[in-house]
Amino acid sequence: MSQLVFIPTGGGKTALFYIPILIVLYMHDHPHPRFKTLPLKPVALVVVPLNELGNDHVNELRELGIDSIASHAEELERVKAQGRNVYKTVSNRLICDRLTQATLNSKID
Numbered sequence: 001m002s003q004l005v006f007i008p009t010g011g012g013k014t015a016l017f018y019i020p021i022l023i024v025l026y027m028h029d030h031p032h033p034r035f036k037t038l039p040l041k042p043v044a045l046v047v048v049p050l051n052e053l054g055n056d057h058v059n060e061l062r063e064l065g066i067d068s069i070a071s072h073a074e075e076l077e078r079v080k081a082q083g084r085n086v087y088k089t090v091s092n093r094l095i096c097d098r099l100t101q102a103t104l105n106s107k108i109d
Contacts, residue, residue, distance in 0.1 A: 014057070017044060017046050018061075020044075021042075021044055021061075021066060022064070024038060024039075024042050025042075025066065051070065051072045051074065054070040054071075054072060055070050055075075057070075058070045
């Protein structure tokens with residue numbers, strides 16, 4: 001499921017990505033023959049404008065039992081400093097990422 005949403009502050013953007021994640025996790029725990037095409041390890045990428053907002057989402061999701069990580073530079077440096085493999089840490093987790101204008105304007109080679 002892909003979503004691109006532009007909603008003002010307080011409009012319910014968080015629910016738009018929390019609810020599908022919770023539904024998929026529920027369906028994994030309560031399988032039904034009608035829904036056979038769920039990914040084994042679903043991953044969601046949530047783009048946020050501020051590092052702190054990403055950190056807040058990660059903390060809320062962890063409280064719900066959802067493995068997640070904020071992928072801004074400070075968090076990834078912390079993971080590396082702990083001697084953990086960044087790829088393994090990030091894979092199969094909900095990722096809250098902050099995109100800057102420079103990132104949006106950059107070209108992929």
